[in-house]
Amino acid sequence: MQQSIRTKDVHTQIKNPALVERRRRQIIDAAAKLFIKKGFHKTTTRQIANAAGFSIGSLYEYVASKEDILYLVCESIHAEVEQGVSQALNRASGGKELLAEVIREYFMVCHRMSDFILLVYQETQSLPSQWKKRVLENELRITGLIVKVLAGIVSSKDFPHLDERSIELAAHNITVLGHMWTFRRWFLSRHYSIEDYIECQTDFILGTFT
Amino acid sequence: MQQSIRTKDVHTQIKNPALVERRRRQIIDAAAKLFIKKGFHKTTTRQIANAAGFSIGSLYEYVASKEDILYLVCESIHAEVEQGVSQALNRASGGKELLAEVIREYFMVCHRMSDFILLVYQETQSLPSQWKKRVLENELRITGLIVKVLAGIVSSKDFPHLDERSIELAAHNITVLGHMWTFRRWFLSRHYSIEDYIECQTDFILGTFT
DNA sequence: ATTATCTATAGATCTATAGATAATGC
DNA sequence: ATTATCTATAGATCTATAGATAATGC
Numbered sequence: 057m058q059q060s061i062r063t064k065d066v067h068t069q070i071k072n073p074a075l076v077e078r079r080r081r082q083i084i085d086a087a088a089k090l091f092i093k094k095g096f097h098k099t100t101t102r103q104i105a106n107a108a109g110f111s112i113g114s115l116y117e118y119v120a121s122k123e124d125i126l127y128l129v130c131e132s133i134h135a136e137v138e139q140g141v142s143q144a145l146n147r148a149s150g151g152k153e154l155l156a157e158v159i160r161e162y163f164m165v166c167h168r169m170s171d172f173i174l175l176v177y178q179e180t181q182s183l184p185s186q187w188k189k190r191v192l193e194n195e196l197r198i199t200g201l202i203v204k205v206l207a208g209i210v211s212s213k214d215f216p217h218l219d220e221r222s223i224e225l226a227a228h229n230i231t232v233l234g235h236m237w238t239f240r241r242w243f244l245s246r247h248y249s250i251e252d253y254i255e256c257q258t259d260f261i262l263g264t265f266t
Numbered sequence: 267m268q269q270s271i272r273t274k275d276v277h278t279q280i281k282n283p284a285l286v287e288r289r290r291r292q293i294i295d296a297a298a299k300l301f302i303k304k305g306f307h308k309t310t311t312r313q314i315a316n317a318a319g320f321s322i323g324s325l326y327e328y329v330a331s332k333e334d335i336l337y338l339v340c341e342s343i344h345a346e347v348e349q350g351v352s353q354a355l356n357r358a359s360g361g362k363e364l365l366a367e368v369i370r371e372y373f374m375v376c377h378r379m380s381d382f383i384l385l386v387y388q389e390t391q392s393l394p395s396q397w398k399k400r401v402l403e404n405e406l407r408i409t410g411l412i413v414k415v416l417a418g419i420v421s422s423k424d425f426p427h428l429d430e431r432s433i434e435l436a437a438h439n440i441t442v443l444g445h446m447w448t449f450r451r452w453f454l455s456r457h458y459s460i461e462d463y464i465e466c467q468t469d470f471i472l473g474t475f476t
Numbered sequence: 477a478t479t480a481t482c483t484a485t486a487g488a489t490c491t492a493t494a495g496a497t498a499a500t501g502c
Numbered sequence: 503a504t505t506a507t508c509t510a511t512a513g514a515t516c517t518a519t520a521g522a523t524a525a526t527g528c
Contacts, residue, residue, distance in 0.1 A: 100516060101518080113484095116517090121517085122516095221462075222469070222470075228450060240442070242402060248435070281505065310490060322508090322509095332492090478528095482521105482524085483522080485518105486519085487516105488518105489515080494509105
């Protein structure tokens, strides 16, 4: 998890980069857990510091504001989602059932990261616009991975031709239907297991391509 | 907009029900605007009172807490969405293109209410669980309207048969793809007009049913 | 000497209410 | 007399920092 690339703009007073890395990891893990449980605004910086295992004073040596912490959390989540999706795409065998496999792997990432993805949905708005922009770029980059897969499938296989815009929108749809499992889970999980969900949604999505 | 049914559990000190109705309408309109602009937590009760045209003391005669205000706002939004969707369903002529028409009318409601629907997505989590439950019930009731339409179409027309669960999930998908226009608008509106969006998404959804 | 950490708190809120005042209806 | 409204503020936060202390490396 190399935070260093995208998070070097978050200000710190500490000179030792390895230490910054390690302490921020503690901050992120503690904060994510608290934000999921109580929400960003109802979590205090003191609680984060305590849960991370150091004092409020030290916390502010590693970030400049509470919003910085939220940004670090969002970045970390997206990094993990992106990694998960990338791996899933490589794992997909690429046969006739490629699209179904990609959907399955991506939806399993959403299932595994459910609470975290929901957190990003709910709290992105609380970020200062500079950070919000970055988070939305991440969102777009992840959807871009799906666009690529679809484009490959549509061009080379026996699928009917689809124009660029339709492919792009289909990729957004797949992304969002994965997220839907996280933000409608209060309802869906009462009626569908993740396996049911994947099966039904695969049929739904493949309808478009057949 | 009859608030009285679902919002009578919100406590007030005021005896005159018509006055409660009127003042709460002022509160809701003022608060919704502020919440959309600054978010729930960064809006103060004082700002709401000012924007509504009375004092902070009076505000608390009509609600018991800031969370009550958010609940009133969510109820009001869902009431309007539900009304919009109901009207849209009646308006749809019911011919061969019924489903496409329903999608169009519903998506136009989402387009018109974009900021408000997004607000519900972002702030539902800030409600006390008692109110949150109610808001999720509303969400489900609205999806229920779509379930009904789909069930009618699938049973009577030349569509292939779909089991109950698939119909229900398809209704959730349509609901969420309408919401997607609100929460991915930062990207979508750069590439698609609402007309483009409706057209592409209709093709996507109808793929399932043909 | 420099770097990292801690304690204590300044300063700035913000929600909710108590108690005073004004308006309404008998 | 009752109902509605207002002003003033109690009380309870919470973020961020200043200044003191401890640990590390030359």
